[in-house]
Amino acid sequence: MEKRKVYFDNNATTPMHPEVKKAITNALDVFGNPSSLHAYGRHARMLVEGARESVASFIGARPDELLFVGSGSEGNNTILSILNSQCRMCEYNTCSGKELVTTRIEHPCVLETSKCLAERGVRVTYLDVDKDGKVDLDQLKGSISPRTGLVSIMMANNEIGTIQDVRAISRIVHERGALLHTDAVQAVGKVPVDVTDLGVDFLTLSAHKIYGPKGIGAVYVRKNAPFCPLIRGGHQERGRRAGTENTIGIVALGKAVELRSVEMADEEKRLRRMKETLRKGIAEKIPDIHFVGHPTDSLPGTLNVSFEGAEGEAILLYLDLAGIAVSTGSACASGSLDPSHVILATGLPVECAHGSIRISMGRENTFDDVDYMLSVLPDVIARIRGMSSAYARRQ
Numbered sequence: 562m563e564k565r566k567v568y569f570d571n572n573a574t575t576p577m578h579p580e581v582k583k584a585i586t587n588a589l590d591v592f593g594n595p596s597s598l599h600a601y602g603r604h605a606r607m608l609v610e611g612a613r614e615s616v617a618s619f620i621g622a623r624p625d626e627l628l629f630v631g632s633g634s635e636g637n638n639t640i641l642s643i644l645n646s647q648c649r650m651c652e653y654n655t656c657s658g659k660e661l662v663t664t665r666i667e668h669p670c671v672l673e674t675s676k677c678l679a680e681r682g683v684r685v686t687y688l689d690v691d692k693d694g695k696v697d698l699d700q701l702k703g704s705i706s707p708r709t710g711l712v713s714i715m716m717a718n719n720e721i722g723t724i725q726d727v728r729a730i731s732r733i734v735h736e737r738g739a740l741l742h743t744d745a746v747q748a749v750g751k752v753p754v755d756v757t758d759l760g761v762d763f764l765t766l767s768a769h770k771i772y773g774p775k776g777i778g779a780v781y782v783r784k785n786a787p788f789c790p791l792i793r794g795g796h797q798e799r800g801r802r803a804g805t806e807n808t809i810g811i812v813a814l815g816k817a818v819e820l821r822s823v824e825m826a827d828e829e830k831r832l833r834r835m836k837e838t839l840r841k842g843i844a845e846k847i848p849d850i851h852f853v854g855h856p857t858d859s860l861p862g863t864l865n866v867s868f869e870g871a872e873g874e875a876i877l878l879y880l881d882l883a884g885i886a887v888s889t890g891s892a893c894a895s896g897s898l899d900p901s902h903v904i905l906a907t908g909l910p911v912e913c914a915h916g917s918i919r920i921s922m923g924r925e926n927t928f929d930d931v932d933y934m935l936s937v938l939p940d941v942i943a944r945i946r947g948m949s950s951a952y953a954r955r956q
């Protein structure tokens with residue numbers, strides 16, 4: 562009998578939607594350079610601009626406010642780097658403030674860029690979060706100074722799923738004269754996102770989290786907002802991102818968001834029901850656990866749970882043997898296992914942070930997958946805890 566397989570790691574990446582695969586296959590023959598003026602080029606240009614309209618309309622933006630980039634990471638790097646620009650060559654007005662406010666729970670592509678900016682003289686403030694992963698809005702108010710150029714706060718966290726109140730954040734930021742970027746890589750396509758309603762100046766999204774391919778993303782830049790290209794040397798994307806367009810990736814991203822606009826609402830409800838079944842099942846069957854993340858303001862399919870007396874990596878490997886794919890927040894670096902910076906920021910003790918796994922469900926998951934997980938996980942945890950002398954001593 563073939564082993565059962567359950568993919569519960571949709572926040573890492575998603576399987577491509579069959580309709581996206583078809584759109585890619587069709588686009589493979591459109592090889593023209595979108596900048597060429599002949600028919601080959603015009604055909605490619607038409608596909609790129611069609612996708613731009615789809616993505617822009619999906620997030621409530623105008624097509625000329627959207628630029629395609631090579632990934633969510635590139636998008637975030639691009640926006641944060643406007644703080645570093647004192648570029649006289651730049652035809653855009655660049656950011657006047659030289660301070661950045663961000664949070665402790667951002668994706669590494671924001672945290673590492675922030676560190677790099679700090680090395681270059683940008684003052685960076687990191688906001689704390691509460692036990693559910695919500696940003697402290699009072700601390701935000703107190704952290705923005707007249708020199709703050711940019712505030713960057715992710716809309717939904719990739720590890721614990723907590724969704725921030727971006728609308729309230731935008732009011733606070735704009736009342737104080739700063740600009741707001743939100744990394745919405747995990748939010749777009751999973752919950753409604755409208756840039757005008759949220760009031761953000763910049764937003765980043767990525768295709769591979771929403772059933773599109775890897776290596777293509779987009780950035781919303783509000784009209785007249787400061788900007789400075791990260792990649793120079795071509796007129797593509799109206800001079801904002803040089804390099805011949807990834808036509809196939811762009812078409813695929815366009816198709817992915819078109820499908821999201823049809824499928825997202827029902828899927829969101831279904832995933833929330835599945836998550837609740839999983840949450841209740843785990844709580845009933847397994848003692849000494851902690852759920853991490855906001856109970857309601859959270860991504861529909863993301864559940865982060867920490868098991869006392871069990872290492873996340875061990876849980877992951879045992880589940881993998883049973884055909885179930887999940888992830889942990891730990892990074893195995895230089896021989897040491899660092900607990901997740903996100904889990905630690907919520908105040909969970911280091912031992913518990915080591916025992917956390919992220920279950921992230923997506924469009925292909927079913928209630929049968931949840932039942933299978935609930936039939937496997939209690940034995941996995943019992944087996945790992947049985948080998949832990951520290952856990953045994955506590956009992």
Ligand SMILES: Cc1ncc(COP(=O)(O)O)c(C=O)c1O
Nearest residue numbers: 632633634668719744746747767
């Ligand atoms: C919140 C968040 N931001 C940014 C990224 C980076 O996106 P990409 O993989 O497209 O570079 C990820 C990917 O894991 C993410 O979860």
